[in-house]
Amino acid sequence: MPENAVVSDERTRVDWTEWQRRWDDQQTGYLPHREARFEAMFDVLAEVLPEDFVALDLAGGPGSLGRRLLARFPAATCVSVDFDPVLLEIGRQSSTDLGDRLRFVDADISRPDLLDLLGLDQVDAVLSSTALHWLPPHALVALYGRMGTLLRPGGILLNADNIPFGRERGRFQEMAEARRARHAVAAFGADMVSGWRAFWEAAEAEPALAAVSAERNRRFADLDRSHAEPILALHLAALSDAGFGAVEVVWQEFDDRVIAAIR
Structure with a gap:
């Protein structure tokens, strides 16, 4: 039997919806207000955009935000871009019911040629959830500039993430981190990273994900996370400099914004 036929057979045996659930469960363990955050984003979209808008989800993983978005807005379409081949595979396989309403693009959002890779002229909304903290400050500023070019006039960008109050680790940041740690301990026990680690260990053990797991390991082998995460003031200033006329924090739970x- 040809190798591609074996891979196809393995994919048909996998419960891809269960893989989506696994991802959502471990994310919620670290982000207890995740669903409220999604709803806040969608409430803003409902106020600003018509029903048939086009959205771009930056670093959208397996499409968690995109699926919720399209359920809330049946006339909308979404393009989800990510660089993690495992999450892209889970997203594509678990979203076949949505047809071309949810499209996945394999690309690094920090690339200077990102707009060319997306194949989009303009979009009405740019969304991101728990992702842009991975970018060093200079890459974040550049990305916001590119999104300012891609968004049509009157369009909106919504970034949901844990965003530090300031560069110094002051009292409010300490409270936010302690609160988040308590939630993680309640979800996963004293070893707070066990939820994240268990997901990726299970993914590597899944035969249908073997090839993309190997590719993930290759892509992220030299990942550098030594940079400081962009603080709130930087986000706000970078968006203003990118030509956004109105920039505000519209929802917040400590440093989850x-x-x-x-x-």
Whole structure:
């Protein structure tokens, strides 16, 4: 039997919806207000955009945000871009019911040629959830500039993430981190990274994900996370400099925030 036929057979045996659930469960263990954060984003979209908008989800993983978005807005479409081949595979396989309403693109969002890779002229909304903290400050500033070009006038960018109050680890940041740690301990026990680690160990053990797991390991082998995460003031200033006329924090639970910026 040809190798591609074996891979196809393995994929049909996998419960891809269960893999989506696994991802959501471990994410919620670290982000207890994740669903409220999604709803806040969608409430803003409902106020600003018509029903048939086009959205771009930056670093959208397996499409968790995109699926919820399209359930809330049946006339909308979404393009989800990510560089993790495992999450892209889970997203594509678990979203076949949505047809071309949810499209996945394999690309690094920090690339200077990102707009060319997306194949989009303009979009009405740019969304991101628990992702942009991975970018060093200079890459974040550049990405916001590119999104300012891609968004149509009147379009909106919504970034949901844990965003530090400031560069110094002051009292409010300490409270936010302690609170987040308590939630993680309640979900996963004293070894707070066990939820994240268990997901990826299970993914590597899944035959249908073997090839993309190997590719993931290759892509991220030299990942450098030595940079400091961009602070709130940097996000707000970078969006203003990128040409967004209205920039505000529209939802917040300690340092868990949704920043909204209207083009």
